[in-house]
Amino acid sequence: MVNLSGPKPHQLVPEHSDRIGSNSVPIHLKNQWIEEGFVCIPSVASRSEIEDHNKIVTDFRRLLDDCLDPYGFGDRIGQLHQVCPDLMNISAKSEIVAFLSWAFGEDPVLFGSLQFEKGTEQSPHIDAIFFWPEPAYAMAGVWVALEDVDPEAGPLFYIPGSHKWPFFHSDDVVDRRPDLKERWSSSANIDEVGDLVSAVGNAWTEDFIAMERERGGQRITPKIRAGDVVIWHSLLAHGGATRINPTLSRRSVVYHYFGKTAKLYTFSQFMLTARDDIKNLQPTVMPRGSYNGLEFMQFPQFATYSDGIERVRLVEDFTGKV
Numbered sequence: 244m245v246n247l248s249g250p251k252p253h254q255l256v257p258e259h260s261d262r263i264g265s266n267s268v269p270i271h272l273k274n275q276w277i278e279e280g281f282v283c284i285p286s287v288a289s290r291s292e293i294e295d296h297n298k299i300v301t302d303f304r305r306l307l308d309d310c311l312d313p314y315g316f317g318d319r320i321g322q323l324h325q326v327c328p329d330l331m332n333i334s335a336k337s338e339i340v341a342f343l344s345w346a347f348g349e350d351p352v353l354f355g356s357l358q359f360e361k362g363t364e365q366s367p368h369i370d371a372i373f374f375w376p377e378p379a380y381a382m383a384g385v386w387v388a389l390e391d392v393d394p395e396a397g398p399l400f401y402i403p404g405s406h407k408w409p410f411f412h413s414d415d416v417v418d419r420r421p422d423l424k425e426r427w428s429s430s431a432n433i434d435e436v437g438d439l440v441s442a443v444g445n446a447w448t449e450d451f452i453a454m455e456r457e458r459g460g461q462r463i464t465p466k467i468r469a470g471d472v473v474i475w476h477s478l479l480a481h482g483g484a485t486r487i488n489p490t491l492s493r494r495s496v497v498y499h500y501f502g503k504t505a506k507l508y509t510f511s512q513f514m515l516t517a518r519d520d521i522k523n524l525q526p527t528v529m530p531r532g533s534y535n536g537l538e539f540m541q542f543p544q545f546a547t548y549s550d551g552i553e554r555v556r557l558v559e560d561f562t563g564k565v
C-alpha cells in the first residue's frame with residue numbers, strides 16, 4: 244500500500260510566475276495549467292499547415308522499409324524533424340512558444356518529436372522520468388492533432404491534477420525494497436547497469452500504478468480536432484486509450500520542449516540517482532539550431548519503429564533524399 248501523503252510533490256511553475264492574463268497567454272489557460280496540468284489551445288495549425296506536415300511524413304514513410312500493421316499503418320517515427328526541418332513549422336507557432344515561455348519562465352527549446360499515424364495505446368505515464376528536467380516544471384509535451392480524432396481511434400487521455408501528486412524518485416522506490424536498494428546503492432558494474440535501470444524503472448511504474456489506483460485518478464479523453472494543440476505538464480500522467488476500431492488512423496505529432504537554461508537528464512540518470520543529487524550530474528548537452536526563431540537541440544540520428552522495436556538511423560543517410 245502506497246502512503247497517500249507520499250514523497251513530496253515538485254514546484255509546478257516558476258517562483259514568480261503570475262496568474263494574470265496577458266494578450267498572448269489567457270488567464271484561463273494559466274489557471275488550468277496549475278489546477279489540471281493540461282491545456283488545449285484550439286485551431287493553432289491551419290488546414291494548409293496540417294496538409295504540408297502530413298505530406299512530408301507520408302512521403303518519408305514511402306522511403307522506409309518498415310512493416311505496416313494489418314491495417315496499413317506505420318509505427319511511430321522519432322526525431323524526424325532532424326531530417327525534415329519543415330516539420331518544425333507547427334512547433335514554432337507563436338501560441339505554443341508564448342505559453343511555454345510563461346510555463347517555463349524562459350524561452351523553450353525543442354528537443355524531441357514523435358510522428359504518429361495511429362493511436363499509441365500507451366498506459367498512463369509521466370514524461371519527466373524519461374527526460375528529467377531541472378527544475379522539474381521546465382519540460383512539457385505538446386501534442387498536435389493532424390486530423391480530427393475519432394473517439395474509437397485510441398484518443399489521448401490525461402489524469403487531471405496528477406502533476407500535484409506526491410512524486411517518487413528512485414531513492415523513494417528502492418527505500419521500500421531492501422534487495423533493490425542494496426544493488427542501487429553499491430555502484431553496479433557496467434554490465435549490470437542496464438538490468439538495474441530496468442528493475443528500478445519497473446518498481447517505479449509499480450508504485451505509480453498503485454498510487455493511481457489508491458487516489459482514484461480519473462482518465463479524461465478530451466475531444467480534439469485537427470489543428471488543436473494540447474500541452475501537458477512534465478509531471479502529468481497521460482497516455483493513449485484503446486483503439487476500439489483499429490482501421491481508424493490517428494495522425495498526430497508530439498513535440499517535447501524544455502527551458503533554455505534548464506538541465507535535461509536521461510531515464511538511466513533518473514533511475515540511478517537520488518532526488519537531490521540529479522542536478523549535480525552532467526546533463527545532456529547538444530548543439531542547438533534555430534528554426535523560425537525557435538531554438539532546437541540537434542541530434543545526428545532519428546528513430547523508426549517496427550512492431551515496437553526501435554531502429555536508430557543516421558540523419559546524414561537520409562538528407563537529400565527528401
Ligand SMILES: O=C(O)CCC(=O)C(=O)O
Nearest residue numbers: 363365384399482483497
Ligand atoms: O499520443 C499518445 O497516445 C501518447 C503520446 C505520449 O505520451 C508522448 O509522446 O509523450
Ligand SMILES: [Fe+2]
Nearest residue numbers: 368369370384
Ligand atoms: Fe508521454
